[in-house]
Amino acid sequence: MIKNIIISVIAACVIAAAGHFFKAESHYLPVLAVSFVAVFISTLVASSGSASASQSSRRVNGADEEDDIDDGREVGTVKWFNVSKGFGFITRANGDDVFVHFRNIRGRGHRSLNEGQRVRFNVHDSDKGLQAEDVSIIRE
Secondary structure (H helix, E strand, C coil): CHHHHHHHHHHHHHHHHHHHHCCCCCCHHHHHHHHHHHHHHHHHHHHHHHHHHHHHCEEECCEEEECCCCCCCEEEEEEEEECCCCEEEEEECCCCEEEEEHHHECECCCCCCCCCCEEEEEEEEECCEEEEEEEEEECC
């Protein structure tokens, strides 16, 4: 918040100095006030967007990484994941393997998993067998 105010004051002063340098014939107080408010709002919006993104979760290989909080999903370990094909298998706690597709990994962009990563997921019984859904990496 303090950083946003400092940036806004500096920007408003630079705008006022530029007006004085070019000998503008207007009153500087309204220009200074509008400049301050505009820059303050834009820095506030920009910083709130980046703060919320960093607070919610971290990203690893495009996938969301979360704290190990029990939310009712199963916990397992990535057996293997082929990045170029976009799928792999997760080993459940009971030893069974479950298919996982990159579209079922939480996150954006190119999502992938690494062998040995602990993950949290739901299991869906599809016509092709068991499939992991809503997969997220557990932060160690």
